Amino acid sequence: MSPHPTYLLDRARLADSHTLKVARENGAYAAFEKILNDKPDPKEVTEVVKTSGLRGRGGAGFPTGLKWSFMPDASKDSRPRYMAVNADESEPGTCKDRVLLREDPHGLLEGCLIAGYAMGLDAVYIYVRGEYRLPYRRMQDAIDEARAAGLIGKNILGKGFDLEIHMHQGAGAYICGEETGLMESLEGKRGHPRPKPPFPAGFGLWGKPTTVNNVESIFNVPFIMTHGAAWFRGFGTEKSPGNFLCGISGHVAKPGVYEVPLGITAREILEQYAGGVWKGRKLKGWFPGGSSTGIVPADLIDTPMDHDSIKGIGSMFGTGAMIMLDETACVVRASEVLARFYDHESCGQCSQCREGTQWLNQIFHRIENGQGTMADVDLLESLSRGMTPGKTICALSDAAAIPTLAVIKHFRDEIVEHIHKGCCPLKGGSGRAPAADRTEVHA
Amino acid sequence: MTKIILNGREVEADPKKPLIAACHANDAEVPHYCYHAGLTPVGSCRMCQVEVKQGEMPPRVVAACRTPVAEGMIVDTESPKAHETRRECLEFLLKNHPLDCPICDKAGECMLQDFTFDEGQAAARTDEPRRKLEKRKDLGDVIVLDQERCILCSRCVRFFDEVTGKMQLVIADRGAHSVVETFADRPLTGNYQGNVADLCPVGALTLKPFRFKARVWNLFKKASTCGECSRGCSITTEVLRGDEVKRFRPRYNADVNTWWMCDTGRFAFEHPNRADRLAGGQRRGYADSELISTEEALDQLADALGEHRAPVVIASPFLTVEEGAELLELCKQLGSEARFLSPAPNELGDEILHTGDPCPNRRGLTELGFAPVEAAEALELLAASKAALLVGERIGELVGTEGLAGLPTSLQLYVFDTNACLAPAAQLSIGVPDHTERLGTWVNVDGHRGKISAARSAPAGVRPLTSSLQTLRASIAGAEVTA
Numbered sequence: 001m002s003p004h005p006t007y008l009l010d011r012a013r014l015a016d017s018h019t020l021k022v023a024r025e026n027g028a029y030a031a032f033e034k035i036l037n038d039k040p041d042p043k044e045v046t047e048v049v050k051t052s053g054l055r056g057r058g059g060a061g062f063p064t065g066l067k068w069s070f071m072p073d074a075s076k077d078s079r080p081r082y083m084a085v086n087a088d089e090s091e092p093g094t095c096k097d098r099v100l101l102r103e104d105p106h107g108l109l110e111g112c113l114i115a116g117y118a119m120g121l122d123a124v125y126i127y128v129r130g131e132y133r134l135p136y137r138r139m140q141d142a143i144d145e146a147r148a149a150g151l152i153g154k155n156i157l158g159k160g161f162d163l164e165i166h167m168h169q170g171a172g173a174y175i176c177g178e179e180t181g182l183m184e185s186l187e188g189k190r191g192h193p194r195p196k197p198p199f200p201a202g203f204g205l206w207g208k209p210t211t212v213n214n215v216e217s218i219f220n221v222p223f224i225m226t227h228g229a230a231w232f233r234g235f236g237t238e239k240s241p242g243n244f245l246c247g248i249s250g251h252v253a254k255p256g257v258y259e260v261p262l263g264i265t266a267r268e269i270l271e272q273y274a275g276g277v278w279k280g281r282k283l284k285g286w287f288p289g290g291s292s293t294g295i296v297p298a299d300l301i302d303t304p305m306d307h308d309s310i311k312g313i314g315s316m317f318g319t320g321a322m323i324m325l326d327e328t329a330c331v332v333r334a335s336e337v338l339a340r341f342y343d344h345e346s347c348g349q350c351s352q353c354r355e356g357t358q359w360l361n362q363i364f365h366r367i368e369n370g371q372g373t374m375a376d377v378d379l380l381e382s383l384s385r386g387m388t389p390g391k392t393i394c395a396l397s398d399a400a401a402i403p404t405l406a407v408i409k410h411f412r413d414e415i416v417e418h419i420h421k422g423c424c425p426l427k428g429g430s431g432r433a434p435a436a437d438r439t440e441v442h443a
Numbered sequence: 444m445t446k447i448i449l450n451g452r453e454v455e456a457d458p459k460k461p462l463i464a465a466c467h468a469n470d471a472e473v474p475h476y477c478y479h480a481g482l483t484p485v486g487s488c489r490m491c492q493v494e495v496k497q498g499e500m501p502p503r504v505v506a507a508c509r510t511p512v513a514e515g516m517i518v519d520t521e522s523p524k525a526h527e528t529r530r531e532c533l534e535f536l537l538k539n540h541p542l543d544c545p546i547c548d549k550a551g552e553c554m555l556q557d558f559t560f561d562e563g564q565a566a567a568r569t570d571e572p573r574r575k576l577e578k579r580k581d582l583g584d585v586i587v588l589d590q591e592r593c594i595l596c597s598r599c600v601r602f603f604d605e606v607t608g609k610m611q612l613v614i615a616d617r618g619a620h621s622v623v624e625t626f627a628d629r630p631l632t633g634n635y636q637g638n639v640a641d642l643c644p645v646g647a648l649t650l651k652p653f654r655f656k657a658r659v660w661n662l663f664k665k666a667s668t669c670g671e672c673s674r675g676c677s678i679t680t681e682v683l684r685g686d687e688v689k690r691f692r693p694r695y696n697a698d699v700n701t702w703w704m705c706d707t708g709r710f711a712f713e714h715p716n717r718a719d720r721l722a723g724g725q726r727r728g729y730a731d732s733e734l735i736s737t738e739e740a741l742d743q744l745a746d747a748l749g750e751h752r753a754p755v756v757i758a759s760p761f762l763t764v765e766e767g768a769e770l771l772e773l774c775k776q777l778g779s780e781a782r783f784l785s786p787a788p789n790e791l792g793d794e795i796l797h798t799g800d801p802c803p804n805r806r807g808l809t810e811l812g813f814a815p816v817e818a819a820e821a822l823e824l825l826a827a828s829k830a831a832l833l834v835g836e837r838i839g840e841l842v843g844t845e846g847l848a849g850l851p852t853s854l855q856l857y858v859f860d861t862n863a864c865l866a867p868a869a870q871l872s873i874g875v876p877d878h879t880e881r882l883g884t885w886v887n888v889d890g891h892r893g894k895i896s897a898a899r900s901a902p903a904g905v906r907p908l909t910s911s912l913q914t915l916r917a918s919i920a921g922a923e924v925t926a
Contacts, residue, residue: 173617195486195509343618345617346618347618348595348614348619348620349487351487351535351536351594352531352535354535354595354619355535355536355538356535357618357619358539358618358619359535359571362571363571382568385531386531386534386535391492391528391532393486393487
């Protein structure tokens with residue numbers, strides 16, 4: 001079916017793939033059992049992940065093996081150590097981890113067990129987004145099944161290896177997907193991100209060494225262990241190897257989650273997988289990797305989908321969740337929806353983010369309702385520059401500011417036209433709201 | 444110590460403290476709101492941005508309160524980028540601020556005003572409706588909260604959690620809807636609530652007793668020591684127009700109270716502001732009392748004391764070391780035993796600051812050789828004697844005006860007091876300054892010598908006690924020589 005070789009979703013396509021029986025019959029836990037039998041030096045396992053070049057699939061694209069190697073040496077640091085699996089998939093447009101949690105929970109558990117072996121973990125916490133009811137249940141059932149089969153807990157498979165895996169259900173806050181906010185939330189506190197340093201590897205959950213990894217990153221690990229780093233490097237590009245799960249949504253004929261190699265062009269995903277822009281319309285712009293990555297115009301659709309190429313066009317690969325906007329979509333309206341999201345989700349610690357997200361939302365709301373002024377575009381740009389980069393504890397402020405800067409960079413004329421007409425230019429001049437009560441903002 | 448380059452100068456920095464502490468210790472001002480040296484830094488206001496260059500990395504702007512110092516770090520607190528970042532931060536902080544400075548008690552000592560003056564832009568770029576929140580939320584007997592002015596620095600939240608050990612305030616809700624609240628709207632409790640008004644960098648938390656009472660720039664401030672217990676917290680006495688004491692506020696002292704003080708001490712201006720102050724001397728006449736000058740009263744007192752052998756002498760617990768030394772000399776001259784009134788311990792003692800012992804100079808007076816007597820014991824001594832001298836601030840009230848009134852009329856009683864409480868037995872009262880009007884030293888429970896100082900002048904005609912006692916001793920000595 002797929003024009004490119006796949007491995008991530010092969011098992012997930014089978015009937016009852018979420019059960020231990022089906023999963024095991026189809027290769028799950030084989031890599032882990034081999035490790036338990038061979039008992040390699042845990043550092044070698046980390047080294048394989050490092051060599052594979054696997055980059056984190058949670059958005060930042062940080063090399064997973066390198067992150068693992070930041071965990072302090074167990075011989076010098078006897079504190080308990082933890083891993084938190086970030087399954088708080090809340091980025092607008094991103095829906096890839098849901099598929100893995102729901103359809104192949106044992107694949108993730110195997111990844112956790114291997115990570116546990118490599119880093120000498122005491123416990124793994126899987127933090128699942130609050131709204132993911134079925135994925136949570138599937139994941140919990142998988143843990144129960146695996147525990148009953150002696151795959152989780154003390155003396156796993158009689159090989160003297162211990163690892164606990166716990167589940168935690170979020171309560172619907174986007175900010176808890178930020179790694180330090182996630183740890184605070186796991187500790188039972190409000191999901192307020194912590195300033196770094198100290199970094200999680202030294203001072204994480206309950207002040208203990210912790211690594212936080214995305215679901216898809218961990219899910220890749222058993223395949224790398226089974227087939228080797230060189231095999232993994234056969235997929236994708238040199239700097240971004242492997243396949244990734246692309247969740248494509250928006251104005252496309254067949255939105256969904258597709259497994260594609262990194263480096264494939266955005267056009268191929270759009271046309272070969274997602275059936276092209278819907279209703280035979282033309283593409284206007286697209287978000288490469290979720291709502292926090294800046295929008296790029298349609299003419300950049302031939303850009304390869306990998307971390308460096310997307311960075312090259314001034315955006316970010318993010319979670320690889322493409323959001324497509326067709327020619328009838330209003331960028332002001334889209335920006336307003338996003339600004340409202342970040343306003344709603346800001347935790348409120350940092351001044352720039354707390355006030356800035358609200359301010360951006362208010363301005364976009366005014367423009368959308370025909371009450372914008374010409375000064376607003378520059379104000380949006382200037383405020384966004386005040387919110388980024390790295391001026392706040394976490395990246396939520398940047399996540400709100402970057403798409404704003406991008407939409408101004410690529411669609412300034414449309415925003416100006418919107419303000420000028422006092423309504424959406426795409427709706428034939430009959431805007432959403434009368435401009436009668438528009439107030440002038442002092443320049 | 445770690446060496447860093449701060450604004451082109453090599454300075455030593457404490458590696459256990461964040462960069463901002465090193466900047467402040469070396470006279471480089473870094474604007475900040477959430478950071479307070481007495482609380483855990485959280486790095487949330489993002490105001491303390493400074494430019495830092497480490498190793499080969501390009502310089503970057505960082506929040507100084509959450510940046511550890513590192514050897515050789517090059518810090519520029521005045522770089523254009525740092526200023527620009529701070530200006531941006533202020534613009535965000537002011538976006539929803541009500542700007543009601545004209546009626547704000549914090550105006551004049553508000554960090555938002557000060558840093559906006561230093562860094563901010565003159566023009567506001569927002570016309571959006573500002574947040575409408577509770578303007579006067581009653582948080583109990585001490586504090587009123589204005590949620591609109593709050594910039595959510597969380598200092599108050601951390602104070603209760605970290606200093607008093609009982610978390611009473613929280614930041615509720617999220618993002619731009621965040622507000623400071625108490626759990627379930629319960630009033631604040633405890634003897635340390637007032638500190639959050641000092642901590643609050645803006646006018647969100649104000650003291651009920653100080654609300655709308657004075658403009659802070661009209662207050663004359665003088666460093667002094669609190670007299671409410673034997674801790675002797677370092678404070679500033681703040682007096683409005685040379686007259687009324689409006690505030691006592693804690694003053695940093697690493698050896699005594701750090702940044703804090705209790706509410707008992709903070710609001711102890713009832714006594715300094717009493718109307719019944721004794722100005723000059725007061726003599727008991729046949730029909731009523733009669734006012735005379737301090738000098739005349741001292742003359743008469745010298746004559747009267749010359750007639751008695753070893754009168755009972757009881758000093759006020761507020762006596763300073765200097766006054767105590769002077770009184771001790773007088774005691775020797777009169778052949779009297781030196782005693783000081785020691786009120787019973789109260790129930791206010793705690794683990795934080797308050798010792799529960801209401802004698803600010805117990806240690807100082809004891810070390811001089813004064814013996815403590817409780818009020819009941821003092822009254823017994825007085826009842827059994829022919830003549831007695833009570834000396835010092837509030838002594839009549841502390842011995843007990845009722846008890847004094849019940850003393851036999853045969854007792855010849857002479858009093859140096861701040862207040863007119865002429866007991867029926869008292870022949871003569873002479874006014875003395877209170878502890879906001881005089882200089883001196885109190886020795887606290889741990890032996891720390893706390894200076895008290897005059898934040899205002901004593902009522903006209905009142906002489907310092909030391910000078911009165913010197914005159915008295917000279918007169919008595921002169922009379923003995925002539926005799």
